[in-house]
Amino acid sequence: MVAVFFAYFALVSIVAAALTVSLRHPVHCGLALLTLLLHVSGLFILLNAEFLWAVQVIVYAGAILVLYLFVLMLLNLKTDERYLHSSYPYFVVPAALGSVYVLFLLLQSPFGGVKGDAPAPAILEGGDTYAVGIKMFSDHILQFEIVGIFLLGAIIGAIVLAKAPRTMGDMGGKR
Amino acid sequence: MVPLSAYVAVSAVLFMTGLLGVLIRRNFIIVLMSVEIMMNAANINLVAFSHYLESMSGQLVALFNIAIAAGEAAVGLAIIVVVFRGKISTNVDEMNLLKW
Numbered sequence: 569m570v571a572v573f574f575a576y577f578a579l580v581s582i583v584a585a586a587l588t589v590s591l592r593h594p595v596h597c598g599l600a601l602l603t604l605l606l607h608v609s610g611l612f613i614l615l616n617a618e619f620l621w622a623v624q625v626i627v628y629a630g631a632i633l634v635l636y637l638f639v640l641m642l643l644n645l646k647t648d649e650r651y652l653h654s655s656y657p658y659f660v661v662p663a664a665l666g667s668v669y670v671l672f673l674l675l676q677s678p679f680g681g682v683k684g685d686a687p688a689p690a691i692l693e694g695g696d697t698y699a700v701g702i703k704m705f706s707d708h709i710l711q712f713e714i715v716g717i718f719l720l721g722a723i724i725g726a727i728v729l730a731k732a733p734r735t736m737g738d739m740g741g742k743r
Numbered sequence: 744m745v746p747l748s749a750y751v752a753v754s755a756v757l758f759m760t761g762l763l764g765v766l767i768r769r770n771f772i773i774v775l776m777s778v779e780i781m782m783n784a785a786n787i788n789l790v791a792f793s794h795y796l797e798s799m800s801g802q803l804v805a806l807f808n809i810a811i812a813a814g815e816a817a818v819g820l821a822i823i824v825v826v827f828r829g830k831i832s833t834n835v836d837e838m839n840l841l842k843w
Contacts, residue, residue, distance in 0.1 A: 574745045578753045585757050585780050589764035594772055601776050608783045611750070615794040617802050620786075620809075627809050632779070632816045639820045640772060643827050653836075656767035663766070667759035674751050684798025691799075700806070703799040711803070715810045722814030729821035 570614060577610040594640050598633060605629045616688055619697040750791035757784035771826070771833040775819045782812045 584604035591597045609624040653659070691699045704712055757780055764777030786805045793801025827833055 571745055574749065578749070582753065582756055582760070585760040588773075588776055588780060589760055589768065594770060597773050597776055601779065604780065604783065608787060611753070611787055612790055614745070615750075615790050617790050617794070617805075620790060620802055620805055623806060623809055624786075627813055628779075628783075632813055635816055635820055636772065636776065639823060642824070643833065653767045653769055659763060659766040663759050663763040666762075667756055670755045670759070671752055674755060675748055684793075684796055684800070686799040687797045688794070696802075699799055700802055704803055704806070708800070708803045708807075711807055715807050719810060719814055722817050726817040726821040729818070730824050 573610070574614055577607045577614070581607040581611070595637070598637050598640060601636070602629055602633050605633065616691060617696055619700045747791055747795040750787060754784045754787040754791070757781075757787070769834050769836055771823050771835050771838070772820075774835060775816065775823075778815070778819075779812060782808060 581604050584600045584607065587600035588597050588604060591600060605624060605628045609621045609629075612618075612621045612624060686699060686703075761777045761780030761784060764780065765774050768774055768777065786808055789801040789805040789808070791801075793799065793805075823833055826838060830837060
């Protein structure tokens with residue numbers, strides 16, 4: 569059963585990614601990206617990461633994608649006649665070869681290693697959100713604070729960049 | 744039971760698709776969307792290894808990765824708005840002011 573769901577989520581995410589890259593109209597690309605994000609969140613469910621599923625749906629599909637769509641509507645883009653780079657065939661073949669090579673390298677790896685301290689039954693006992701919270705506020709508290717500062721900087725940067733510039737006549741004069 | 748290599752294979756294919764999108768598309772917004780595809784591929788990898796190696800840290804890093812993706816989208820789209828205001832275009836080929 570899990571394999572069936574995995575095959576569905578994996579296939580649809582790959583197809584949606586290909587559509588995001590290849591569709592001509594930017595809004596259609598945004599909708600394909602939405603499909604990709606929702607199916608990736610399905611993969612998170614299969615991996616016992618319910619909290620990340622919620623974060624993916626709320627933050628990615630809810631906030632980031634809406635931001636993209638707002639900008640698309642705001643700019644009112646016309647579809648370009650030539651929407652691909654002029655020499656794109658030269659990139660397609662290296663990308664295909666690259667993915668085959670990466671797959672080859674990954675499948676060579678034994679995927680062994682040191683097991684951590686959070687096996688699936690221990691996580692399921694208190695829930696994934698509980699486990700994430702305990703881990704975040706004990707071992708990863710510094711990263712948490714750094715992400716807070718980073719988001720503050722991103723907010724200030726976005727506001728400063730997108731603020732409408734004052735015209736020359738307004739400079740130093742009364743508003 | 745789905746093996747770990749299946750998740751890693753999906754993530755590799757998604758990453759290469761996103762990289763291809765960054766390289767071949769000429770619309771700046773679609774280029775940013777391709778970066779989001781690559782970040783999602785990295786997140787799948789992190790969560791899959793976190794599950795199969797029974798450690799919680801992978802999920803935490805994926806969580807921080809999503810936060811960073813949100814910041815990146817906000818700043819990137821602000822840059823697009825600024826560039827569009829001056830040039831009426833989001834074509835990456837026409838943004839060459841900072842080229843040497």
